[in-house]
Amino acid sequence: MNLILLLSLILLQQPASTPIVDAYPDVDSTIVPPLIFLGFILIATIVAGILIWRTLRNRGKSIQGIVATPPVRLQEPQTPQRHTGSQSEPRSTSQVQAKDPNKAPGIFISYRRDDTSDVTGRIYDRLIQHFGKESVFKDVDSIPLGIDFRKHLGDSVGRCDVLLTIIGRQWSAGEVGKRRLDDVRDFVRIELEAALRRGIPVVPVLVQGASLPSGDELPETLQSLVYRNGMPVRPDPDFHQDMDKLIRGIEGYLKSSGKG
Numbered sequence: 001m002n003l004i005l006l007l008s009l010i011l012l013q014q015p016a017s018t019p020i021v022d023a024y025p026d027v028d029s030t031i032v033p034p035l036i037f038l039g040f041i042l043i044a045t046i047v048a049g050i051l052i053w054r055t056l057r058n059r060g061k062s063i064q065g066i067v068a069t070p071p072v073r074l075q076e077p078q079t080p081q082r083h084t085g086s087q088s089e090p091r092s093t094s095q096v097q098a099k100d101p102n103k104a105p106g107i108f109i110s111y112r113r114d115d116t117s118d119v120t121g122r123i124y125d126r127l128i129q130h131f132g133k134e135s136v137f138k139d140v141d142s143i144p145l146g147i148d149f150r151k152h153l154g155d156s157v158g159r160c161d162v163l164l165t166i167i168g169r170q171w172s173a174g175e176v177g178k179r180r181l182d183d184v185r186d187f188v189r190i191e192l193e194a195a196l197r198r199g200i201p202v203v204p205v206l207v208q209g210a211s212l213p214s215g216d217e218l219p220e221t222l223q224s225l226v227y228r229n230g231m232p233v234r235p236d237p238d239f240h241q242d243m244d245k246l247i248r249g250i251e252g253y254l255k256s257s258g259k260g
Contacts, residue, residue, distance in 0.1 A: 106160035107131060107250065108200075109138035110191040112180075116168040119207045123166065123233060126243045131250075153187060154194035161259050162250055163195040165225075168208045172217055181219050193221050201253060204230030205246065 111120045127136045143149045172179050181189050195202050204212050215226050233242040
């Protein structure tokens with residue numbers, strides 16, 4: 001369009017006294033107007049084509065932008081479901097915590113501080129080095145006031161998969177004429193009874209050269225301890241060798257039971 005205007009101005013600026021035919025005498029004056037007209041048509045056609053091409057190109061970009069924009073999905077309002085008796089009830093906290101396949105395996109150490117605290121500390125260090133500190137439990141302290149300590153100890157034992165009872169030379173000895181295990185309030189007795197009652201494996205670990213007590217030396221509730229397969233853990237230089245054997249035995253049980 002601008003070219004058409006430019007050519008029009010050029011033609012208008014030609015002096016009237018000097019016609020185009022005079023400037024070019026060899027040109028037939030009868031064909032000049034048609035040529036000028038055809039030139040205008042050619043220029044107009046080119047300009048119109050350029051304008052149409054630009055319009056189509058801009059429209060194509062707009063369509064691509066619309067296609068590239070992801071559609072917005074309107075979320076349908078959820079209809080509240082009416083609770084009926086056929087639907088499953090939410091489980092209680094105790095039911096949810098009863099079975100946790102992701103829970104780390106637990107190893108409970110039962111011992112007497114005044115009997116085997118030194119060697120128990122070494123055993124504990126080897127176990128946490130292999131299984132992790134969060135998987136090995138000993139020294140159940142801070143029993144809340146007013147709580148039945150039998151239940152508290154039983155619940156602590158019940159969270160574990162294996163119980164190790166460390167038996168030294170003074171494990172069952174008490175005052176003259178009495179045995180510690182005869183006292184129903186004895187912590188070691190309560191821990192062992194809780195494990196045996198729950199079917200938790202109890203592994204007697206014999207230290208200080210001690211031997212497994214016979215049935216006559218145990219109360220009625222602990223008689224099955226005589227039939228539990230245990231092993232000795234000797235002092236150096238055999239300590240670490242015996243601990244390696246104990247750890248392999250614990251791992252074997254955890255893997256076979258699907259807990260390791």
